[in-house]
Amino acid sequence: MARVRAAVVAAALVAALAPVTFGGAAAVAAPATTAAVGTTAETGTVVQEGGRLTVPAGEEGAVTLRFTASLPAGVRGPVTAVLRLPDVLVASAGGSPVSENVIRSTCKVNGVAYGACLWDMPFVRAGEEKDPPSLALPTVTAAGTLAYAVTMDADRTALVLGHPDARVELKDGTGAVVAEGTVLLDFVPGTPPPSRRGALHARDKYGVLWRYEGTGDVTRPFATRKRVGGGWNAYTAVTPLRSPTAAGGGDLVARDKAGVLWYYGETGNPAAPFAPRQRVGGGWNVYTAIVGDGEGGLVARDRDGVLWEYVRNDFGYYGYSWPFAPRQRVGGGWNTYNAFTKSGGYDGILSRDKDGVLWKYVRQGCSPCAPFEPRLRVGGGWNVYTAFAGTAELGRDENPDLVARDAAGKLWLYQGVPLLTPGSHWGTAVPGPTRSLVGGGWNAYDLMF
Structure with missing residues (x-):
C-alpha cells in the first residue's frame, strides 16, 4: 500500500462536492433494487461506539475509534471496507512538506490484529481532481457483525482535518455495498513536539x-x-x-x-x-x-x-x-x-x-x-x-x-x-x-x- 503522502504547512480544507438531490420533495437515500449474485438487496449499518472521538494532533499518542458493522444475511466472499473523510485537502502554492505520516493507524477486526493500516492523503493543487483522504481497512471474511478498532495517532499537521463526519463503507466480493454509516471525529490541538x-x-x-x-x-x-x-x-x-x-x-x-x-x-x-x-x-x-x-x-x-x-x-x-x-x-x-x-x-x-x-x-x-x-x-x-x-x-x-x-x-x-x-x-x-x-x-x- 502506498505511504501516506506529505502534509503541507499551508494546507486548508474545502468542501467536497454536495450530495446529489432530486427535484420536488426532499430526497432520501433510495433502497437498493438490484442485488449482486450471492448478496442481498438490504444494506447493513455502521454504528460508532462512544460518540464523537477526540483525536489529539500532537504527542499524546494513539486513541481508538470503535465501530460495529452489521451485515445483512446472505453476504458472501471477503469483505472490504474504507473510511473516507468528507473534504478534499487543498495545498497552496509554495507549501512545504512537514510530515510523511499525518495519521498513523493500526486495525483490529473482531479482536484480530491486522497491524498497520495506511491512509491515503492526496493534496489537491489548482486544476487537479482527487478524492478526499481515506483509510483502507482490512479485508476480512464475511460475518453477521464486524467490530472494528482503529487506532489514530495524529501529528500536528492533522489539525487541518478539523471536525469531519467520516463515512464508512463495506463491500462484498462483487463490489456491492453491504453496510455503511458515519463515524464522527474531532482533530484538536495536542501537545506540540x-x-x-x-x-x-x-x-x-x-x-x-x-x-x-x-x-x-x-x-x-x-x-x-x-x-x-x-x-x-x-x-x-x-x-x-x-x-x-x-x-x-x-x-x-x-x-x-x-x-x-x-x-x-x-x-x-x-x-x-x-x-x-x-x-x-x-x-x-x-x-x-x-x-x-x-x-x-x-x-x-x-x-x-x-x-x-x-x-x-x-x-x-x-x-x-x-x-x-x-x-x-x-x-x-x-x-x-x-x-x-x-x-x-x-x-x-x-x-x-x-x-x-x-x-x-x-x-x-x-x-x-x-x-x-x-x-x-x-x-x-x-x-x-x-x-x-x-x-x-x-x-x-x-x-x-x-x-x-x-x-x-x-x-x-x-x-x-x-x-x-x-x-x-x-x-x-x-x-x-x-x-x-x-x-x-x-x-x-x-x-x-
Whole structure:
C-alpha cells in the first residue's frame, strides 16, 4: 500500500462536492433494487461506539475509534471496507512538506490484529481532481457483525482535518455495498513536539543555571526544573539568539564581567543544551543592554542610548571567523527603555519604557533597511514586574509566549495572540491581555531568559 503522502504547512480544507438531490420533495437515500449474485438487496449499518472521538494532533499518542458493522444475511466472499473523510485537502502554492505520516493507524477486526493500516492523503493543487483522504481497512471474511478498532495517532499537521463526519463503507466480493454509516471525529490541538515547545532558563544566586522545559499544557506550563550547570554568575548579561526549545534547540551569547562576549551553540540535547563556549571578543561593556534581534543576531544599546545592530554571520556558527557582521547604527533614544527581551518567535524584541508601557518592535525582514518597523504598543502596567522573558510556545496555539515575575516572586504566563489587523504588523504576535499564574518562589533567581 502506498505511504501516506506529505502534509503541507499551508494546507486548508474545502468542501467536497454536495450530495446529489432530486427535484420536488426532499430526497432520501433510495433502497437498493438490484442485488449482486450471492448478496442481498438490504444494506447493513455502521454504528460508532462512544460518540464523537477526540483525536489529539500532537504527542499524546494513539486513541481508538470503535465501530460495529452489521451485515445483512446472505453476504458472501471477503469483505472490504474504507473510511473516507468528507473534504478534499487543498495545498497552496509554495507549501512545504512537514510530515510523511499525518495519521498513523493500526486495525483490529473482531479482536484480530491486522497491524498497520495506511491512509491515503492526496493534496489537491489548482486544476487537479482527487478524492478526499481515506483509510483502507482490512479485508476480512464475511460475518453477521464486524467490530472494528482503529487506532489514530495524529501529528500536528492533522489539525487541518478539523471536525469531519467520516463515512464508512463495506463491500462484498462483487463490489456491492453491504453496510455503511458515519463515524464522527474531532482533530484538536495536542501537545506540540519538543522542537516546538519553549524552554525557560533561570540563574540562582549561587550562579547555577536551571532549565524549565515547556510541557505544552498552559495549566502546568513547565516540567520539573533541570540543572544545567554552575558558574553562570560570571556573566553580567545573557541573551538567547534563537529561542530555547524543549528539544535542546536555541543558542545564546553571554557577557562576562571583563566585557568579553561568549557564544554558546545549541546541541539538540535537552540534558546538555549548550555546547562549550567560544570567545566572540572584548569591549562589550560599552553596552547597557544586549538582546537577540529575532533573527539570530543581536542589538545592543550603548550608554548614550544609541542602539546598534549586529547581524548574524552564519559562517561564524560553524567555527569560522567572526560570528557577527560589523555593527550598524539603528538610532538613538533607546534610553527611554529600562528592560528588553527577545520575542519568543523570530520577529523582533519587546521593550518596556519608564512608564511601564510594553512595546513590540517587529523585524522588517528586508535588506538593506532599518531592522525594525515602527513600534507597536502592547499595553501599560508592566512596571509591576521585576523581570520578564519571551519564550517559544508554551501552550498549543503556535504563538510565542511571555513570562513575567512580580515583586512577590510570582511568575505569570501571558499567552501570545496574533495581530489580526492588516498592515505592517500583519502576522506578528504579542503578549495577550490576560495572564495565568505559574507559581511562586521565582525571586530565587536573578536572571531569566
